[in-house]
Each structure stands twice: as structure tokens, then as C-alpha cells.
Amino acid sequence: MTTIGIDLGTTNSACGVWTKDGVKLIPNRLGEILTPSVISLDTNNELIVGRGARQRLINHSDRTVATFKRLMGTDHTIFLGRMGFNATELSSLVLRSLKEDAEAYLEEPVSSAVISVPAYFNDNQRQATRQAAELAGLKVERLINEPTAAAITYGLHQKQEGMFLILDFGGGTFDVSLLEYFDGVMEVHASAGDNHLGGEDFVDAMVANVLAQNQLSRDTISALDLQNLYLQMEGAKRKLGPGQTLTLTLGKKTIEFEVTQDWFIEVCTPLLLRAKTPIERALRDGKIPVSSIDDVILVGGSTRLAPFRSMVGRMFGRLPSCHIDPDTVVAMGAAIQAGLVMRDEALDDVVLTDVCPFTLGTAVANEPYDRDLSYLPIIERNCVVPISIVRRLFTASHNQSVVRVNVYQGESPDIKKNIFLGEIKVRVPKGPKGDEAVDVRYSYDANGILEVDVTVVSTGVNRQLVIERAPGALSDAEKQAARAKLAGLKFHPREGEENRMLVARAERLYESSLDHRREFVGKLLDHFHYALDRQLPHEIEQAQAYMKDMLNQMESENWF
Amino acid sequence: MWPWSELGLESTDDVRAIKKAYARLLKQTRPDEHPEAFQRLHQAYKDALASAQPQYHQPAPTLAEPAPLESTKAAQEPSLASGLFQPLNHAEDKPPPNVDPFPGQPADETPFQPDNQPPDNKPFLDKTDGEPSYLKSAVIKLEQEPPPQIDIDTAKTVRGRKILQFVRGGRSTAAPPPIDSTPAAGYGLRILAFALDMLVIALVLIIGQFVWAKTMGNAGLPLWLAAPALYPLTALLCEGSRMQATPGKRLLGLKVVNPDLMPLSQLHNAGRFLVFVLTTALLWKGIWLINAFLHGRLLHDRISRSYVVHVRHLGG
Structure with missing residues (x-):
């Protein structure tokens, strides 16, 4: 039985395993390390996960979904064809695919995993991630914060000691962690982040800007055109360099659009400025002088953006490091953590301490200003976990018979601006106000899961928090139903995956080309189908290689 | 609480010794196995560090706003901008450590923050006079108004379409209104x-x-x-x-x-x-x-x- 480490990303996912000779990243069925977090359902209700699904994002956009990690912890439903899924279920499909890849690669069953989550994920989002793993048949040994995973990779793999500032800028989230590694201790000093800032936002801003320039709105152009525009902008973002001219189809008109660096910087500056806030907060909370930071480490695909690197360079007056592939460094860290959890002897002398990245508290009526409830922090952000803190609270009015403890997460003094996580009600004996007391205990464990427990001092009655309708959370019955629904979905047979991916890619190229280019792709497709129909393995292999070669030549930009 | 006895040390200013002692004890009191003992040990460690190096208790410096550069300035220096972005794009292919990804720029010109300088109120980013030219193209046009903060966490809790623009593909709909059931x-x-x-x-x-x-x-x-x-x-x-x-x-x-x-x-x-x-x-x-x-x-x-x-x- 093996425990694997999984990086479940907004754009791409990856997994790895700890072996006797160190970390091993696990290739998927296409032989690639990165599996795009994209799900598509074909007309036979068979699932396509990864690159094949990503190819279908344009011409089957109503049956394909990407970037759903951003909906984790909410109850939004995405429809693929006629079937509705929430983000938890979609994530579980990606996890299931990764699990099967790992089983095929390791040739043994995989039943548990360490999964990385953005440090700034809240309790609901962490629970949703856990449930996704459960639905995929994986036991979650540990949820690890992504920057921490990256730091583990740098610290343990590269044997670097010292103070690191990790900037994890992924497809959907931006996380900052300040860590120190010494004598086998990996200590997180502070974490901060922005849950809704990532590479996808840059593309979003570019698309919005292009549409605004042409006086269009999202609703006035077709879904196909919009998806196309997204993919073109994504490509432009990745190739950003000396100006490039794109031909954009927007509804009825076709325009030539020049993507220049100045334009990109102008569009993205507000987003880049947002990235500064968490960096400053982490440094302030960690109480570490900037001069004692030994290295600034970049993690996540979005850190490849030149303007971001320049900004970091300016802020710290030095060049950040990124000598491990920023796309896989988190998966490697998760795999090392999996090894740690299994207590592999090679890792036995390493201890990891993490922090709770946000403040958890409750609402209280403070006399004499009890017009409104005010926020009472119980666990302050960036204190080391596991931690358990008790606060004694008293009844606020005469003859009060029930005490309600609301659980909030957030930093704002205004409780309405914090995230409501749940509530507990306990009965207390009636009496004059201030006579009865409850002990409220908040316990935050190393997985980032919060437990709240309320005890009435006089009667000893004890209640624990069960967050009843946390958005996106499933009850046991719902879990059963979801499991049944997902079990009914079959993955495409593994052998055909590569071929199907090529066909999808060619079809997309066919739709986006014109004239002789289109004709040529059509011929290629015919040739390929012919080879597939003849079912002679060596011929299929040849046809595959040829097809791949041709398609690569045709789209020299390989951003799918 | 007296931190030194918890750490098994005599009172000392030697940060290295404190860290060594903490690391040794931490391996016997792992956070997931002995949470309470760990909290005690960690507190002692923090207290010891604070008394050994008082600067740890000073507030960390606030990073400066990037100096407001006009975007027109970049327009006047197109060659500089492209000069920066060119090597950076190549840098994404895992440059080996300690190799300057900007060939042509002497490495000792990199403006490192001088060590041991107490965090003063003058943020070092204001000292941009001597910056090497390639950093200039980090053109951040700073608007006077604060960047738009999207209040996602509020948007998320309100049933509406706002959040759905973040998801691509699929026919995304909000959950059906509760009245349907x-x-x-x-x-x-x-x-x-x-x-x-x-x-x-x-x-x-x-x-x-x-x-x-x-x-x-x-x-x-x-x-x-x-x-x-x-x-x-x-x-x-x-x-x-x-x-x-x-x-x-x-x-x-x-x-x-x-x-x-x-x-x-x-x-x-x-x-x-x-x-x-x-x-x-x-x-x-x-x-x-x-x-x-x-x-x-x-x-x-x-x-x-x-x-x-x-x-x-x-x-x-």
C-alpha cells in the first residue's frame, strides 16, 4: 500500500511518490507529468480527463469544464451535457484519474494520498478537498499547504538551509509563505495569500479589455468565440515578447489585434498590485527583517510572467530563484510529505511545523457598546499549529436560556465581512446576566481542519461543532448518491487515450483553420482514421508519430 | 515561563545553540503526536529567540510602493523592455543556480539589500537612483486609487452569477433556487x-x-x-x-x-x-x-x- 502526493491545481495537476531513491513524479497515461485539470464528458457519457479534455474546451465547451477549483467549497453546479456536477465531484474525477495513473505506474493499489491545497484555503474549501478525495477512493493522510510543499522540496531535496520566502502564483491562487529550514526542522513563520488571484485572472483581464475596446460584452458573442478568445489570450500571455498580432473573431467582425508588452502591463497592473498585499502581510506577521531572507523562491506557472518577476525583483532588490520546475515543485513536496507521513527512514529526522494562515473567532456583544455584535478572535492568524485555545464567554442578557456561538474566519472587525463557518447553540440555566459562562474551545490541527467545542461551565454540557450546511459539503446520504453517480461514469479506455487526444487536437485545428490548411488537416484526419480502422499496431504507431509531427509543425505555439 | 529550562539550556545569546536545542527536542515532541508539549516547547523557543535577538521583536519593514513610473517612459525605451523580456522568457527553462539569467549585466550590480541594516522607516525601494537599467522595465504604472479589490468571499456566499465568470467551459449555472424544491x-x-x-x-x-x-x-x-x-x-x-x-x-x-x-x-x-x-x-x-x-x-x-x-x- 502506497501513499502518493498530489498537487491538485487550478490549471494543472500532478502526482508523485516517495521511493527509496527520492521523489519520483508519476507520468499520466500520455506519459506526461502534468495533467490539465479539465474534465469533459463525451456523448456516450464517457469521461475524458486531462489533455484530451483540454482540447475539447473549444469545440465542446458545453460538455467540458476547466478551472473549477475556484468553486471549491461552494454549491454551484456545472452542467456537462445534461449531468450536473459540483466542484467537489469534478475534483474527485481528476483525483480518480491521477490515482489510476499512479496505480498503473507503480503496479500496486494506491489507497491514500497527501493532497496539497493553497495555504489560504478556508475550512470549507479544505473539507471539500477531503470529500473529493473520499469520492475518488483515496484516504487523505494529510492536507499540506502548497507553499509548504514547495519549501519542503527546496529544503529537503536541495538541502538548502536558511530563511525562504515562497511565492506560489498558480492558475487560481496566490500564496505567500515565509519558512525557515534548519537542522531538520522546517518551520513556517507566516502564510498569507489571495484565494482569487492567479494566471486565469490575467487572461480574464485581457479578454475583458479586448471586449471593452470593441464595445462588446461577454453575452453578445457566442460561447465558441469567447472560448477561442480565451485560448488566444492564454497563448499570447505565454509567448509575451515583442509584439505579436492576433486575428480575433468577435461575433460578426474579425479584427487584427496587436498584443504588446505595454498593453499587457497596463491590463495586469491592478492584479500585480494585489499580489503585493499578501507579501507584505506575511513579512509583517513573520516579524522577520527583509535582510535575513536568504532566498525568494518562485513556484507556480504564473511566476513565469515577466512583469511579475520584475515586480518581485524590485520589491526585494534581488533576483528570485526558480531552479526547480515551478509547475511540479508542489507535487514533489506533497510526495515528500507522503514519505514523511509513512515515516520512511530516509526522512525520519525531519519535522514540519506549520501555521494557521487566518484568524478564527466568534461574535460577542461587548458592553457597553452592544449595539452590534463585534468580532472576538480566538485563534490569531499565523500561530503555530496544532493549537487549541479556550475562551470563557458569559451570558449577555438576563434570563438568557441559549448561548449561540457563531464561528467566523477572517480579519475584519466587522463580522459580516468575515466568512461564517457555522454555529453551535447550547442551553444554559436561566439567571442574571453574566452569571452563566461557556468555555469555547477552538482546535486547529495540522491538516487545517477546525474543531469547535463548547462546554457550559455550570452544567458541564458539551457540544461540538458540526457545520451543517457548509456550502458544497455533502451529507452521508448525498455522498452515497454522488459516489453512485460518479461510479456510473466510465473513463475512456486507457489504450485509446493518445489517439483520441490527437483526433481532438486535429479537429480543433480543423475548425480554427481555413482554405488549404483546413484541407490539409482534413486529409491528415482521414489518413489517421484509416490507420486506426485497420487496427494494425505498427501502422497505428507510425500514423501517430506522423500525425503528432504534423500537428506540432502546424501549431508551433504549443500551449495546449 | 522561563524558556531556558524548557529548552535544556543556560541563558544564552547564541541563536545557533537555541535552534540546535529546539531541533533536537522537537524530534522527540512531534507536533502531531504531542500537541500540547509541542506548543510549550515552541513558545519557549520563541521566547528564547526573542531574548537572544531583540530585533526579532521590531516590526518588519513595510515594503515600499513600487516607484510610480510612467508607462510612457517604457514606450520611449522599447529596446530596453524587450531586452528584459527576452532573457526572462528563456529563464523559465530552469536556469542552473547562481547563473545570472541576464548575460551582459555584471552580477555585482544587482541591488542587494545591505545586510544587517536595521529596518528604518525609509523603505529601501525608494532608493531607486542606482538601479540597473534592466529593472527599470519593471514598469508598474501605479494608479493613485487603490487596486480594485474583488470581494469574492462575499460574492461567493450570495447566490448569483458573479463567481461563475471564473469558471471556463461547461454550462455553468447557479444552484437551482431553493423554491424549486x-x-x-x-x-x-x-x-x-x-x-x-x-x-x-x-x-x-x-x-x-x-x-x-x-x-x-x-x-x-x-x-x-x-x-x-x-x-x-x-x-x-x-x-x-x-x-x-x-x-x-x-x-x-x-x-x-x-x-x-x-x-x-x-x-x-x-x-x-x-x-x-x-x-x-x-x-x-x-x-x-x-x-x-x-x-x-x-x-x-x-x-x-x-x-x-x-x-x-x-x-x-
Whole structure:
């Protein structure tokens, strides 16, 4: 039985395993390390996960979904064809695919995993991630914060000691962690982040800007055109360099659009400025002088953006490091953590301490200003976990018979601006106000899961928090139903995956080309189908290689 | 608490020794196995560090705003900008450590923050005079107003389409409104509620007239006959109040709600009133017949997109 480490990303996912000779990243069925977090359902209700699904994002956009990690912890439903899924279920499909890849690669069953989550994920989002793993048949040994995973990779793999500032800028989230590694201790000093800032936002801003320039709105152009525009902008973002001219189809008109660096910087500056806030907060909370930071480490695909690197360079007056592939460094860290959890002897002398990245508290009526409830922090952000803190609270009015403890997460003094996580009600004996007391205990464990427990001092009655309708959370019955629904979905047979991916890619190229280019792709497709129909393995292999070669030549930009 | 005994050390300024002692003890008190002992040890470690290096207790410096560079400046220096972006794009292919990704720029020109400089109030980023030219193209045009903060966490909790723009592909829809899974109150119940309302209004009028007659003398006409005309007005006042129901509906446990099962806004309620008056005036007795076939969602409910449901379906 093996425990694997999984990086479940907004754009791409990856997994790895700890072996006797160190970390091993696990290739998927296409032989690639990165599996795009994209799900598509074909007309036979068979699932396509990864690159094949990503190819279908344009011409089957109503049956394909990407970037759903951003909906984790909410109850939004995405429809693929006629079937509705929430983000938890979609994530579980990606996890299931990764699990099967790992089983095929390791040739043994995989039943548990360490999964990385953005440090700034809240309790609901962490629970949703856990449930996704459960639905995929994986036991979650540990949820690890992504920057921490990256730091583990740098610290343990590269044997670097010292103070690191990790900037994890992924497809959907931006996380900052300040860590120190010494004598086998990996200590997180502070974490901060922005849950809704990532590479996808840059593309979003570019698309919005292009549409605004042409006086269009999202609703006035077709879904196909919009998806196309997204993919073109994504490509432009990745190739950003000396100006490039794109031909954009927007509804009825076709325009030539020049993507220049100045334009990109102008569009993205507000987003880049947002990235500064968490960096400053982490440094302030960690109480570490900037001069004692030994290295600034970049993690996540979005850190490849030149303007971001320049900004970091300016802020710290030095060049950040990124000598491990920023796309896989988190998966490697998760795999090392999996090894740690299994207590592999090679890792036995390493201890990891993490922090709770946000403040958890409750609402209280403070006399004499009890017009409104005010926020009472119980666990302050960036204190080391596991931690358990008790606060004694008293009844606020005469003859009060029930005490309600609301659980909030957030930093704002205004409780309405914090995230409501749940509530507990306990009965207390009636009496004059201030006579009865409850002990409220908040316990935050190393997985980032919060437990709240309320005890009435006089009667000893004890209640624990069960967050009843946390958005996106499933009850046991719902879990059963979801499991049944997902079990009914079959993955495409593994052998055909590569071929199907090529066909999808060619079809997309066919739709986006014109004239002789289109004709040529059509011929290629015919040739390929012919080879597939003849079912002679060596011929299929040849046809595959040829097809791949041709398609690569045709789209020299390989951003799918 | 005295941190040194917890760490098994004599009082010392040697940060290295403190860290060594902490690391050694931490391996015996792993956080997931002995959470409380770990908290004690960690606190002792922090206290020891704080007394050994007082600067740890100073607030960390705030990073400066990037100096406001005009974007026109970049436009004047196009070659510089492209000069920067070119090597950076190549740098993404894992440059080996300690190799300067900017060939042509002497490495010692990199503006490292001088070590051991106490964090003063003058943020080092203001010292941009001596910066190497390639950093200039980090053109951040700083707007005066703060960057737009999207209040996602609020948006997320409100059922709406705002958040869905972040998801690509799929036919994304919000979860169906809760009203879809909530049965409407039946026609029979609604008629009963109406009859009760009439009774209540008539009673009020009779009592009112009785009191009036006692004090001011007889008014003549039996006023309770005006009850049907007063019904819409009662509905307008009561359904817009916190009761969310006319007295008759309230007695039968019914409430008027919007598709989110929330109370109607005053405007919505006024609309509902108007629709009720108009449909009744237009169809007169026909409305009874039509409503009989509408499965409890009466004509004016449907037109005004309001719902009458039993409180037991509202979940408290």
C-alpha cells in the first residue's frame, strides 16, 4: 500500500511518490507529468480527463469544464451535457484519474494520498478537498499547504538551509509563505495569500479589455468565440515578447489585434498590485527583517510572467530563484510529505511545523457598546499549529436560556465581512446576566481542519461543532448518491487515450483553420482514421508519430 | 515561563545553540503526536529567540510602493523592455543556480539589500537612483486609487452569477433556487386563509362600528359589508410586514416569500398587490375558476413571481 502526493491545481495537476531513491513524479497515461485539470464528458457519457479534455474546451465547451477549483467549497453546479456536477465531484474525477495513473505506474493499489491545497484555503474549501478525495477512493493522510510543499522540496531535496520566502502564483491562487529550514526542522513563520488571484485572472483581464475596446460584452458573442478568445489570450500571455498580432473573431467582425508588452502591463497592473498585499502581510506577521531572507523562491506557472518577476525583483532588490520546475515543485513536496507521513527512514529526522494562515473567532456583544455584535478572535492568524485555545464567554442578557456561538474566519472587525463557518447553540440555566459562562474551545490541527467545542461551565454540557450546511459539503446520504453517480461514469479506455487526444487536437485545428490548411488537416484526419480502422499496431504507431509531427509543425505555439 | 529550562539550556545569546536545542527536542515532541508539549516547547523557543535577538521583536519593514513610473517612459525605451523580456522568457527553462539569467549585466550590480541594516522607516525601494537599467522595465504604472479589490468571499456566499465568470467551459449555472424544491400551499388552504381573513376583517369592522356607535352615535350602514374591499389593503400591509402573511395565512402557517425563500422587498410586495387588484378587477369571478387549476400557485403569485409556502418548508 502506497501513499502518493498530489498537487491538485487550478490549471494543472500532478502526482508523485516517495521511493527509496527520492521523489519520483508519476507520468499520466500520455506519459506526461502534468495533467490539465479539465474534465469533459463525451456523448456516450464517457469521461475524458486531462489533455484530451483540454482540447475539447473549444469545440465542446458545453460538455467540458476547466478551472473549477475556484468553486471549491461552494454549491454551484456545472452542467456537462445534461449531468450536473459540483466542484467537489469534478475534483474527485481528476483525483480518480491521477490515482489510476499512479496505480498503473507503480503496479500496486494506491489507497491514500497527501493532497496539497493553497495555504489560504478556508475550512470549507479544505473539507471539500477531503470529500473529493473520499469520492475518488483515496484516504487523505494529510492536507499540506502548497507553499509548504514547495519549501519542503527546496529544503529537503536541495538541502538548502536558511530563511525562504515562497511565492506560489498558480492558475487560481496566490500564496505567500515565509519558512525557515534548519537542522531538520522546517518551520513556517507566516502564510498569507489571495484565494482569487492567479494566471486565469490575467487572461480574464485581457479578454475583458479586448471586449471593452470593441464595445462588446461577454453575452453578445457566442460561447465558441469567447472560448477561442480565451485560448488566444492564454497563448499570447505565454509567448509575451515583442509584439505579436492576433486575428480575433468577435461575433460578426474579425479584427487584427496587436498584443504588446505595454498593453499587457497596463491590463495586469491592478492584479500585480494585489499580489503585493499578501507579501507584505506575511513579512509583517513573520516579524522577520527583509535582510535575513536568504532566498525568494518562485513556484507556480504564473511566476513565469515577466512583469511579475520584475515586480518581485524590485520589491526585494534581488533576483528570485526558480531552479526547480515551478509547475511540479508542489507535487514533489506533497510526495515528500507522503514519505514523511509513512515515516520512511530516509526522512525520519525531519519535522514540519506549520501555521494557521487566518484568524478564527466568534461574535460577542461587548458592553457597553452592544449595539452590534463585534468580532472576538480566538485563534490569531499565523500561530503555530496544532493549537487549541479556550475562551470563557458569559451570558449577555438576563434570563438568557441559549448561548449561540457563531464561528467566523477572517480579519475584519466587522463580522459580516468575515466568512461564517457555522454555529453551535447550547442551553444554559436561566439567571442574571453574566452569571452563566461557556468555555469555547477552538482546535486547529495540522491538516487545517477546525474543531469547535463548547462546554457550559455550570452544567458541564458539551457540544461540538458540526457545520451543517457548509456550502458544497455533502451529507452521508448525498455522498452515497454522488459516489453512485460518479461510479456510473466510465473513463475512456486507457489504450485509446493518445489517439483520441490527437483526433481532438486535429479537429480543433480543423475548425480554427481555413482554405488549404483546413484541407490539409482534413486529409491528415482521414489518413489517421484509416490507420486506426485497420487496427494494425505498427501502422497505428507510425500514423501517430506522423500525425503528432504534423500537428506540432502546424501549431508551433504549443500551449495546449 | 522561563524558556531556558524548557529548552535544556543556560541563558544564552547564541541563536545557533537555541535552534540546535529546539531541533533536537522537537524530534522527540512531534507536533502531531504531542500537541500540547509541542506548543510549550515552541513558545519557549520563541521566547528564547526573542531574548537572544531583540530585533526579532521590531516590526518588519513595510515594503515600499513600487516607484510610480510612467508607462510612457517604457514606450520611449522599447529596446530596453524587450531586452528584459527576452532573457526572462528563456529563464523559465530552469536556469542552473547562481547563473545570472541576464548575460551582459555584471552580477555585482544587482541591488542587494545591505545586510544587517536595521529596518528604518525609509523603505529601501525608494532608493531607486542606482538601479540597473534592466529593472527599470519593471514598469508598474501605479494608479493613485487603490487596486480594485474583488470581494469574492462575499460574492461567493450570495447566490448569483458573479463567481461563475471564473469558471471556463461547461454550462455553468447557479444552484437551482431553493423554491424549486419547496411545495406551494394548496388551493384549498388558500381559500380557507382567504375566508379567515374575511372573518377577521369583518370582526374588526363590527367591533369598530360597535365602539363608534357607543361613543359617537349610530353610523347607520352595516360597515362589515366593506370587508371584501378592504382585503387587498390588508394583504398589502400584512404581507409587507415582518409577519409576511395576512392574519388568515398566519393562522394556517403560511408565508409569502420570494424565489430565495426570503421576505418580499417592499417594491416586490407592492407589485404583488397591484397584480392582485388588477387580475381580480379584470377577471372578477373567473379568477376563482382559473386559480382552481393552478396547483396552488395562483395567478397573482405567478405573475408577481412570489410564492406562498408553509413555514415548515422554510427550515426554521
